Amino acid sequence: MPSNSKFSYIHHEIVPVENAFLHVRDLSIQRGYGIFDFFKIHDGHPYFLDDYLDRFYNSAAIMHLTVPHTREELKSVIYTLIEKNDIAESGIKMILTGGYSEDGYQPAEPNLIITQHSLTLPGEDQIKNGVKIITHEYGRDLASAKTINYSIGIWLINKVKESKAMDVLYHQHGIVSEFPRCNLFIVRKDNTIVTPAHHVLHGITRKNILKLAAKRYRAEEAIVTLDDICQAKEAFLTSTTKRIVPIVQINETQIGNGKPGEVSLSLLKDLIALEDADYKAKVF
Structure with missing residues (x-):
């Protein structure tokens, strides 16, 4: 940046x-x-x-x-x-x-x-093809506060690069929480959209996605496990600078059909439209 x-x-x-x-x-x-x-x-x-x-x-x-x-x-x-x-x-x-x-x-x-x-937003390749993520067992201290302590995420940068992944997802005993700088969502096979409920920073993009998703689908905050991700129809990460990036692989496991899904991409369009509406409401 x-x-x-x-x-x-x-x-x-x-x-x-x-x-x-x-x-x-x-x-x-x-x-x-x-x-x-x-x-x-x-x-x-x-x-x-x-x-x-x-x-x-x-x-x-x-x-x-x-x-x-x-x-x-x-x-x-x-x-x-x-x-x-x-x-x-x-x-x-x-x-x-x-x-x-x-x-x-x-x-x-x-x-x-x-x-x-x-500012640089995600490249077209990442949206079109999706990304790989890896996992690491760790729980961030005081997760509800956006602190400046990113030691573990920075320490894992080399591992992420060596794995040819985009990011690393934290979990404890198989229950996932968040990425160092992003939130996680999965789409179940019935199109229910789920994001981890506990031990996460409440991202503003996360908040907006939950509201947008609820207009079309069932959306909830709940416990999400590593197995849930592997069994999911789709998965994606969200943040201020990344908006929505589809996840197509976790470690060595393909998610869904290995391609960005319709739900993820439709929510990205909705999010961009919401940003446009926020801009127009304040400027015009």
Whole structure:
């Protein structure tokens, strides 16, 4: 996710990117303590901003961190940064750190950092042909908070590449949860759409897919096992930057007929239409 932005927000002001620094005493550096969130921008419009701010403030509360702005103040900063950077297609990352800790362990006054990045969506090949995923036994700490701790996901990057896979799915004793940066959905043979209910981050795209799916199919949050995925008609992953990507293989097992399915692709069209509607509702 390369950045071609000129400005970032840090220490209560918008500054040139080259002047945006944290001191080494920050608890994000010392202990990896902090939260973040990320949302897409199209033509100056942040998609589903209120949903992302809800999650950001909720993550902060879970981690006992205080966001140093009201929602309206934070929105004002975001829109000002978007205007100054003037990047048509991009993403905004908000990071709230543990602050400049005196002893390298106790949280202090949080530091809020907001950066803007150019954005790349999944390639046509991934949508047309689907992707392979692998699995790893692991459960993320404090899964309902979007923390900055991605140690295991980053540690597994080489394994994912060696397996010629796109991503790695976490599970514990065969019960699956999530990917490092995505949520999972499966489509049962009766077209019921299911996403893991527990020990997952409640993704905004996940939320939108559940609503969209419920208009056409039965949609539910439930326990999903590795065997459920292998027996599924279809599977797909979702995230802010990936939207929907069909999954056609898990480890060495083919899912369904080994091709992206009708349900997955139809939901992708619905999601794109929902994004368009959100844009038009705010801009026109």
